[in-house]
Amino acid sequence: MLLLYKDPPKKLDYIPEMRKALAGETCPMCGGQDPVTLDHFLPRATHTEFALLSYNLVPACACNSRRGRVVADEAQGLRLLHPYYDVCLNQPLFTCDFNPADHVPTFETRLLLAEDDPHYANVGFHIQSVVLKTNIRTFLAKRWQKLREFPDDMLFGNRSHRESVARFQAYLIGLSTSKSRVEGPNAWETVFFRSIAEESVASWIFNNT
Template sequence: MAKVNKLPLPVNDDLATLSNVARHRQMKGYPAIWAEQSTLVAAYLQYTASQGNPHVLMPAPISMTVGNLMRDYYKSSKAVVLAYINQIRDARADKVCAMCGSFGSETLDHLLPQANYPEFAILSANLVPACPCNVQRNNTVKGVSQSQRVLHPYFDSVLGQRLVAADIEDPFSQAPKMKLKILLNPMDPDFDAVRFHVDEVLMKTAIIEHFETAWANLWRRPSLLIPKLHGIAMISQPKLVYAIARERGRLDRRHRSLNNWDSVFLSGLLNVPALTSLMQRINDGPPELL
């Protein structure tokens, strides 16, 4: 199973693409891009070597003309040599967003934004299938500390873990306050990057509203979110844990992501207060709840 928004690199030879673009006499970028090709090649190689780390990469010293041409190539992307751009987008249009875990990846996110890094506008390793969360993130990619940065779905192996869970305050309330908690050990070397990613990407989406809706549905009818509960009049904590974990596993497999929003919500139910609240709701509530 492909895990937690960790994606394989696109199958595209970016250096060959750059060479084709630079030498294509019928494309409007010729000969400007050809004249600065060596600078662009060096930037591409540094991107790969640094795995897209914005603390390492400095904007390439290219002219404004070439920067604008690279942005224009991405916007049009109709040339055969640039066909891979739409292919990357279309291949995951109906999949979970690699950046935030929501349901849909109908856009491409320039992980390092075009505004600051136009040299990477057509670099396949910099094009991440995503939902509109890339608009909310805007151009934010790094914090003050060297360890604070947005996670890269092509390079960050930490995305192969279950990273976050819903944090349900006062689960005995019909409308508890929802937050996000990080599951990674604070001593983990990736913790600061994960926390930065949560603050700058996930918390700018509608994930909290998604949790609130899921809780309201769970409160009304638990078996709608956890089908294993259907027809059960009384349940023990071990059986409830099993039912939640089983449904979470099914969602992990269905969405090919451990951090899809529904799995993240169910992870938030696997603590004593939330389990106790849900058990009371099931065991003390009327049969129609199930």
């Protein structure tokens, strides 16, 4: 099977086409951009029998190689989320609490699900094993720096929502909702806008930019 995989038959021509079509989309595994590989959810080295099974081929970006062969932590009964089966991926899973006074903010991720949600533990495992293995922290830090430098470019039209902190926060929540509709609820861009719409951060932006 491994040999077949290395020299695939012509019928697999659709795979490069699928990869091209994914450019510019949000990676369903980590929320990054351009999921241009098809990841073997169950690694082919350990699950050769599933190497060509379509449900085992999940669009992914560089997070694919960064997570390595991690699929589950059997000792703790935890597993990664699967984009085809775990519909909880379609809801906002986490936000980042950062201290806006830091020039390069430090991030603490916080799950948005209730602790008694049946997906809670697996979402935490997925974020640790996939999302935080990517360069999402660098992405968010750069976004934050740009916002400090160019607030009116990053927050288009924000000056007409500055009557009060509450009004400004509502404007940021609106931006976060739009990003979520366009990019997906856990796309990095959405996570950024969701994080800055937190009251403490919104208030800092209101008072300092």
